[in-house]
Amino acid sequence: MPIYEYECKACGHRLEKLQKVSATPLTECPDCEKPELARLISAAGFRLAGGGWYETDFKSGDKKNLAGDSDKSAPSKESKATA
Template sequence: MPTYEYVCNNCGYVFEEFQKISDEPIKICPKCGGNVSKKISAGVGLIFKGSGFYITDYKRSNSSGNGTKPEKSSETTKSEKD
């Protein structure tokens, strides 16, 4: 069931309602009793909830093969300090 967003034409109150597609749209503001209009929204897209999703699950691989950046060696750091 989708969530619809409404805005009151009288007081400007914005609220969401979890409704079936076949339900009649809400016409009365629950706060002031004025007329409401259904807002047109782009939707939410994909939402990941819960544990188990990691950034490495869908990471693109680099040309180096392992997908990590090479670290500087300690010898390079010592020579740069001298």
């Protein structure tokens, strides 16, 4: 479930709410109790960055590619010898 950020246009109160994507957006401010709450568009709370994290996660055996390999499409000489 995503975390949505809201801001009241009447009093400026800001809050975050964990809601389902299909949930109806909140409208009433919990601080001033006016129906002036608006959902904000905000950046994601995390960023996937860096080289190779996705190549090594959840792989095992001959399928594991390490960041910095010169030729990732061809199997290594060691794996050919053991096969």
